[in-house]
Amino acid sequence: MIKLSHVTKRYPNGHEALHDVSFDIKPGEMVFVAGHSGAGKSTLFKLITRIEKPTSGQILVDQQNLVRLPERKIPALRRDIGVIFQDHKLLMDRSVFDNVALPLIVIGMPHDEIQKRVRAALGKVGLAGKEKQLPITLSGGEQQRVGIARAVINRPNILLADEPTGNLDDALSDEIIDIFADFNQVGVTVVIATHDSRQIERLGSRTLHLAHGQLINEPVSNPTETMLENQ
Numbered sequence: 001m002i003k004l005s006h007v008t009k010r011y012p013n014g015h016e017a018l019h020d021v022s023f024d025i026k027p028g029e030m031v032f033v034a035g036h037s038g039a040g041k042s043t044l045f046k047l048i049t050r051i052e053k054p055t056s057g058q059i060l061v062d063q064q065n066l067v068r069l070p071e072r073k074i075p076a077l078r079r080d081i082g083v084i085f086q087d088h089k090l091l092m093d094r095s096v097f098d099n100v101a102l103p104l105i106v107i108g109m110p111h112d113e114i115q116k117r118v119r120a121a122l123g124k125v126g127l128a129g130k131e132k133q134l135p136i137t138l139s140g141g142e143q144q145r146v147g148i149a150r151a152v153i154n155r156p157n158i159l160l161a162d163e164p165t166g167n168l169d170d171a172l173s174d175e176i177i178d179i180f181a182d183f184n185q186v187g188v189t190v191v192i193a194t195h196d197s198r199q200i201e202r203l204g205s206r207t208l209h210l211a212h213g214q215l216i217n218e219p220v221s222n223p224t225e226t227m228l229e230n231q
């Protein structure tokens, strides 16, 4: 589903944010990406969503080679990946409904269908009945749920969450991570970048550890070779 082979990312200022990173996340997996601040977690997400291109190496997402992906195919790629940010990036002057509906309005979906989908998404994240509220009137945990509802509204196959529990206490963090686990249960591939070792221990999911741009715990440096060996 998400396969990196020998990916290095050097920014124009010469800083190498990722160095020779290889891993293979299978469809339906739930994976944590752990690492100190500046380890390269956000850079990894920018590569997977084609906001950035690697300096070298290959990236496959959903069978598509991102290095060679034409610009016109980027919107479809991004519709298949729901992204959740620590600071939610909600429009504070728009209702919960409008925030969640935004990705569907952008693609011109009929209003009736939008209403149905928004209600269903808000139900899934435990925010039924809050459509008309402004995000500012919600708690931090509820705002994060709005961000998740918006990310899943296009029914993506992949969810990427960048520090989704960064500002939340333990109980609220558990609830948010459990929402991701629920989406994973129905087949969505989930990747969560986090500093929160408590969540990693609680879920016991596979964890990719990044340190200074390098993966330090994946023994396999070339997933392609391993796939061939396993055949």
Ligand SMILES: Nc1ncnc2c1ncn2[C@@H]1O[C@H](COP(=O)(O)OP(=O)(O)OP(=O)(O)O)[C@@H](O)[C@H]1O
Binding pocket: 011, 012, 013, 015, 016, 017, 035, 036, 037, 038, 039, 040, 041, 042, 043, 044
């Ligand atoms: N556009 C850029 N130009 C130059 N350097 C960058 C750029 N973006 C990130 N970096 C650098 O690359 C390194 C990795 O950054 P990245 O944001 O991927 O780390 P991170 O693990 O997500 O950190 P945090 O947990 O603090 O968000 C950092 O040293 C950062 O300063």
